[in-house]
Amino acid sequence: ARRIVVLISGSGSNLQALIDAQRHDRLCGEIVAVISNEPDAYGLKRALEADIEAVALPHREYDSRDAYDGALIKVIDRHEPDLIVLAGFMRILTPRFVQRFLGKMLNIHPSLLPAYQGLNTHARALADGVKQHGCSVHFVTEELDGGPVVLQAELNVSSDDTVDTLKEKVHAREHLIYPIAVQWFLQGRLKYSTESATMDGHPLPPHGMR
Numbered sequence: 181a182r183r184i185v186v187l188i189s190g191s192g193s194n195l196q197a198l199i200d201a202q203r204h205d206r207l208c209g210e211i212v213a214v215i216s217n218e219p220d221a222y223g224l225k226r227a228l229e230a231d232i233e234a235v236a237l238p239h240r241e242y243d244s245r246d247a248y249d250g251a252l253i254k255v256i257d258r259h260e261p262d263l264i265v266l267a268g269f270m271r272i273l274t275p276r277f278v279q280r281f282l283g284k285m286l287n288i289h290p291s292l293l294p295a296y297q298g299l300n301t302h303a304r305a306l307a308d309g310v311k312q313h314g315c316s317v318h319f320v321t322e323e324l325d326g327g328p329v330v331l332q333a334e335l336n337v338s339s340d341d342t343v344d345t346l347k348e349k350v351h352a353r354e355h356l357i358y359p360i361a362v363q364w365f366l367q368g369r370l371k372y373s374t375e376s377a378t379m380d381g382h383p384l385p386p387h388g389m390r
């Protein structure tokens with residue numbers, strides 16, 4: 181089976197969606213380790229609960245970003261993953277790290293990329309009064325939240341939405357689409373090559389599948 185390593189920083193609800201997908205035979209792969217830069221992340225408990233190796237690797241114990249990413253590479257390499265899944269991993273990665281896993285690292289982001297890269301996506305979308313919002317799964321490249329998009333879920337913003345309601349709606353969509361995109365990758369249907377992505381050999385549209 182293909183081997184998956186998941187990186188988290190927090191609650192790990194996307195990790196849970198992947199664990200549930202694996203449990204229901206919707207992933208032709210196995211989550212072999214979960215690594216968190218925050219030792220108290222609830223997601224580590226979810227991993228243990230599912231009998232998955234849970235590793236806390238606190239970034240505060242390292243002097244530089246490069247030293248941390250070096251340590252992270254070592255831990256990841258030990259597990260010989262086919263795929264690295266970023267699931268709410270709230271750290272900017274060094275170019276060395278990104279290059280090391282280029283083409284085999286996916287991220288989920290709470291916006292319809294390329295709109296609202298970075299943080300506080302829901303508040304910014306609300307402030308702009310956009311009618312559509314959502315989430316995106318993309319390959320990770322050196323450009324922050326800028327790698328080729330694979331899959332998006334779109335939702336309508338209603339006039340009474342708040343940051344909290346929007347966040348909740350987006351989360352529900354994330355839990356639907358991330359296991360699908362991960363499964364595509366595991367099946368070998370999804371490929372990355374020089375700043376673009378293909379699905380079954382066909383180039384994906386700029387916004388990915390929707």
Ligand code: GAR
Pocket residue numbers: 188189190191192193194195223267268269270288289290298315351354
């Ligand atoms: C998710 O909404 C994910 O899109 C976001 O963090 C949340 C993690 O939730 N990621 C980013 O903002 C990446 N920059 P979870 O820990 O419950 O999966």
